[in-house]
Amino acid sequence: MNKNYFAFLFSLFFISISTFAQNEIANTNAKHHVILEMTSNDTLAWKGAMNNIKHIKEKWGTDVQVEIVAHGPGIEMLMKQKATQQMQMAALQKEGVQFAACMNSMKARNLSRNDLVQEAEPVPSGVVEVITKQEEGWSYLKSGF
Numbered sequence: 001m002n003k004n005y006f007a008f009l010f011s012l013f014f015i016s017i018s019t020f021a022q023n024e025i026a027n028t029n030a031k032h033h034v035i036l037e038m039t040s041n042d043t044l045a046w047k048g049a050m051n052n053i054k055h056i057k058e059k060w061g062t063d064v065q066v067e068i069v070a071h072g073p074g075i076e077m078l079m080k081q082k083a084t085q086q087m088q089m090a091a092l093q094k095e096g097v098q099f100a101a102c103m104n105s106m107k108a109r110n111l112s113r114n115d116l117v118q119e120a121e122p123v124p125s126g127v128v129e130v131i132t133k134q135e136e137g138w139s140y141l142k143s144g145f
Contacts, residue, residue, distance in 0.1 A: 032056075032064040035133040037126075038074035040144030043084045046077045049143035050088040057095055066092075067133065071102030071126025074144065075109065078120040089119045102126030 034056060038049055053066055076082045078101045083089070089099055101120040106112070113122060123129045134140055 032060050033133070033136070033138040034064060034066045034141055035130055035138045036066070036068040036141045036143045037130050038068055038070040038077055038143045039072045041073035041076040041082075042145060045074075045144035046085045049077075050085045050092070052141065052143065053092055053097055054088070057092070057097070062096070065096065067098040067100055067129075067138075068143065069100040069102065069123070069126045069129045070120075071105045075101060075105040075111070075126075078116050079111065080115060080117055083117050086117050086119070089117060093119045100126065100129055102129070 036049055036053065038045070040046075049068060053068065056064055056066060070077045077085065078099060089097075093099065098121065099117075099119045100123045101116050103122045103124050105126060106115075106122065116122070130140070
């Protein structure tokens with residue numbers, strides 16, 4: 001084999017090691033990302049989810065990004081007429097927590113944006129939102145029973 005071939009392999013090896021080291025450094029500084037999936041219309045589950053988020057924020061503060069996605073029966077958590085945790089949602093939203101409402105679930109229940117608490121932001125599909133976040137490396141937390 002010629003010297004150019006070995007030089008090429010050595011260069012490729014060095015670049016691979018450098019890239020790996022840079023990724024490891026970047027990961028040590030990464031923020032936490034947590035996606036919670038709410039599929040329950042049980043108000044105790046909603047309260048539990050708010051407590052979980054509160055504890056996560058207490059531990060990691062601004063070093064964590066949290067989103068809760070409500071779909072199926074869980075969409076009721078974000079409905080004005082049924083919301084029992086709106087004060088907690090408002091406080092958590094001020095800390096950067098996002099509340100996503102599945103538009104498919106809204107459509108199935110004939111709900112409009114006006115039926116939701118102001119903290120909620122519609123997303124086209126709750127399950128796709130959860131999957132997308134997981135594919136992006138977010139940690140998954142199932143909320144409810």
